[in-house]
Amino acid sequence: MGRTNIEDPAAEGVEGVAEIATQSETDAGTNDSKIVTPLKLANFSTLTGIIRNNNVLVKAKSDLPTPSGGVITLADNTTYEINGTIVLGTDRILCGTSNTIVGKDKSDDIFVYTGTGSMITCADNDITVGICTLSAPAGSLFDLSSTTGTHNAELKELIIGSTGTIGTSENMDNFIFRNCLVQGITTTGWTFSGSNNEHIFLIDNIFRSFAGTLADFGSITVEDILISRNMVEVGAGATGFSATAPTLTNIAFMTENSFRGAGTYTSGFDQTTSGWFFSNNNGFIDSKFVGSMLMESNATVTSITVDSQWEKVAGTTVAGDALERFSMTGNNELTYDGIRDQDVILYCSLNCERSGGSGTIDYEFTLYKNAAKVSNVTSFLETNAQSKGASFIAPTSVSQNDTLEIRVRAVGNTTDALITNMQVSVR
Numbered sequence: 295m296g297r298t299n300i301e302d303p304a305a306e307g308v309e310g311v312a313e314i315a316t317q318s319e320t321d322a323g324t325n326d327s328k329i330v331t332p333l334k335l336a337n338f339s340t341l342t343g344i345i346r347n348n349n350v351l352v353k354a355k356s357d358l359p360t361p362s363g364g365v366i367t368l369a370d371n372t373t374y375e376i377n378g379t380i381v382l383g384t385d386r387i388l389c390g391t392s393n394t395i396v397g398k399d400k401s402d403d404i405f406v407y408t409g410t411g412s413m414i415t416c417a418d419n420d421i422t423v424g425i426c427t428l429s430a431p432a433g434s435l436f437d438l439s440s441t442t443g444t445h446n447a448e449l450k451e452l453i454i455g456s457t458g459t460i461g462t463s464e465n466m467d468n469f470i471f472r473n474c475l476v477q478g479i480t481t482t483g484w485t486f487s488g489s490n491n492e493h494i495f496l497i498d499n500i501f502r503s504f505a506g507t508l509a510d511f512g513s514i515t516v517e518d519i520l521i522s523r524n525m526v527e528v529g530a531g532a533t534g535f536s537a538t539a540p541t542l543t544n545i546a547f548m549t550e551n552s553f554r555g556a557g558t559y560t561s562g563f564d565q566t567t568s569g570w571f572f573s574n575n576n577g578f579i580d581s582k583f584v585g586s587m588l589m590e591s592n593a594t595v596t597s598i599t600v601d602s603q604w605e606k607v608a609g610t611t612v613a614g615d616a617l618e619r620f621s622m623t624g625n626n627e628l629t630y631d632g633i634r635d636q637d638v639i640l641y642c643s644l645n646c647e648r649s650g651g652s653g654t655i656d657y658e659f660t661l662y663k664n665a666a667k668v669s670n671v672t673s674f675l676e677t678n679a680q681s682k683g684a685s686f687i688a689p690t691s692v693s694q695n696d697t698l699e700i701r702v703r704a705v706g707n708t709t710d711a712l713i714t715n716m717q718v719s720v721r
Contacts, residue, residue, distance in 0.1 A: 303327070348372045352380055361385040364409075368393045376403040376426050384409035389416040397426030400453050404429065412437035412461065420446045427453040431480075436461030443467055443490035449474065459506075464488040472497040482506025489541075491516035501534075502527045507561075511537040519546035528557030536561040542569035545633045553577040566618045568631045582721075583636050585620025585628040585698075587611045589716040595649045596702055596711045604660065604667065604701040607644075607713050620720060626699050628720060630692040638692055642700055643685040644716040647677050651709035654678050661688040662701050681714050 303310050305327075315328035317337060352358060352374050358366050364384060368374065370391035377398070386409055387395075395414070397403025404427040407413035413430045414423070415437040428435050435457055438447050446468040454460060455478040463469050465488035476483070476499065483504055486494065491514050501508055501524060508526065511519065519542070521535065528534045534553065539562075540546075546569055553559045553576055565572035565581040572581045592609035606626060613622045619632035630636070640661055648655045659673045673686035692698070700718060702711050 350374050351377055353377045355380055355382060355385075358387075376405060378402065379404040379406065381406045381408070382413065383407075386411055387414045389414065389419050389421050392420045394422040394424075395426070396422070396424050400425045400427055400451055403427065406430075407433060407435075409433050416445075416447065418442065418445060422448045422450075424448070424450040424452065427455065429454075429456045430458060431456050432458055434459035434461045436463070438462065438466060438469070439464040439488075440466050440490075443488075443492060446470075448472075454479070460484050462487065463491075463494075465490040466494075467492045469494045470497075471495065471499065474499045475502075476500065476504060476508075477502040479504035479506070479508075482510070483508040485510045485512070486514050486516075487512055489515040493517060494519045496521045496524060498523045500525045503529065505529075505532055507533040507536045509535050511535070511540045513539045513541075515541040515543070516546075518542070518544040520549075521551060522547065522549045524551045526551060526553050526555075526559070528553060528555040528559055530556040532557040533561050534559045535563075537563045540569075542633055546570045547573070548575055548578070549573045551575045568619065569633045571634070582616070582618045583620075583632065583638060584616040584618050584719070584721050585622075585630070586614025586616050586717075586719040587622050587626070587628055588614050588718075589626070589644075589713065592712070592714050592716075594712075596713060598702075598704045598708050598710050601708055602703050602705055604662070604703045606662070607659075607700045607702050607711075607716065609713060609716075611716070611718075614717075614719065616719070623697065626716075627697050628699075628718065629695060629697045631694065632692075633694055635691060635693050638690060638720050640688045640690065640698060641685075641719045641721075642673075642688070642716070643683065644700070645681045645683050645714045646675055646702070647679055647681040647712050647714065649710040649712040651707070655707060655709045655711075656705040657684075657702055657711055658705060659684055659686060659700060659702050661686075661690065662699050663690060663692070663696055667701075 312329045315330050317334050319325045320330050320334040348371055365388050366385050367388045368390045373394040407430040410433045412434045417439050443465045444467050447466050448470045450472050452474040454476045457479055458481040460483045462485045526534050559577055563570050565578050572578050589609050589611045594609040596605055596608040611625045620628050621631055623629040654676050657675045661668050668690045669688055671688040673684040675684040
């Protein structure tokens with residue numbers, strides 16, 4: 295059964311004397327002759343991470359880096375796992391390179407900041423925050439920025455409550471705010487700024503009891519915005535989403551959101567605004583791609599000086615009842631001001647008679663886009679001094695700032711044309 299002299303060194307299955315390992319020996323994990331105590335094992339699990347490296351379990355504020363000048367600077371490439379309620383006081387967090395702050399239970403794992411600044415500042419770094427509750431009653435939660443427009447922020451599965459302001463975001467490459475519950479915001483929500491934003495996503499959130507504006511896009515420049523599947527309760531005096539004059543290099547989608555409350559759901563834009571596409575939101579009609587213009591009792595003659603040469607129909611036109619993503623930029627001109635390329639169909643009906651000349655004159659009508667004929671679709675009309683009707687349908691595609699117009703030509707002669715009435719619609 296082994297040695298009887300207990301002063302001999304212990305070994306597996308053999309009684310004897312054994313030395314207790316130091317913390318560094320425990321952390322190194324190479325010594326096979328010394329004993330590890332429960333305390334050193336617990337410290338090993340916390341400091342080096344049995345499950346993963348660069349993981350810090352935060353059960354108290356003291357588990358975070360020591361504050362300096364009221365700032366807690368997180369270590370680069372480190373995950374901080376919140377366990378319980380952590381009261382930061384007035385010390386704020388400054389992120390290092392690629393930090394993650396995460397809990398296991400978003401109801402029980404809580405960060406509380408009592409200062410008047412921003413709880414978490416992340417400048418020119420990536421950040422992920424998730425599965426916890428955040429509260430900053432007298433201040434804001436986030437100050438996110440990127441001078442190069444190449445950094446990312448993912449904020450997910452958060453409970454945000456008893457907070458003055460949610461925060462600011464400037465020039466982030468990817469800003470993702472999803473699966474969060476927001477309530478008890480006393481000042482305002484998100485404010486976006488900068489001329490180098492790429493993607494902003496607000497998805498699957500519940501927004502309740504907030505003051506000010508939930509998300510203000512101001513006059514930012516951004517590639518695309520997606521606001522989707524959110525429940526937004528807008529109280530009296532509050533605004534859901536606001537935009538002054540943003541520059542969209544692609545498109546903004548507002549889809550499948552549920553709005554309720556006596557406040558203002560959107561300010562500065564709606565389903566008819568260029569660059570914004572609305573679909574399946576209660577409280578809003580879906581966006582459309584429609585344009586129309588009318589010419590009535592026209593007396594302006596279209597001059598035809600060359601046989602079979604197409605000429606723009608002359609006369610005064612007015613905008614029809616429907617103009618969404620299209621504007622009338624001149625007489626007989628519908629200009630597409632949407633951002634996304636779109637397939638459309640143009641419908642045209644008109645009345646024409648010859649102006650001068652004699653006998654029956656053959657005229658043809660067609661669609662031009664940007665001063666170029668877009669298809670072989672034409673309408674043929676034989677007329678004399680009496681007005682006769684013609685119509686045609688022309689499918690085409692449009693890109694931003696494309697202009698559509700109707701043209702006419704005389705076939706086999708140069709007799710001027712008088713188009714007395716014309717109706718044009720694009721869908």
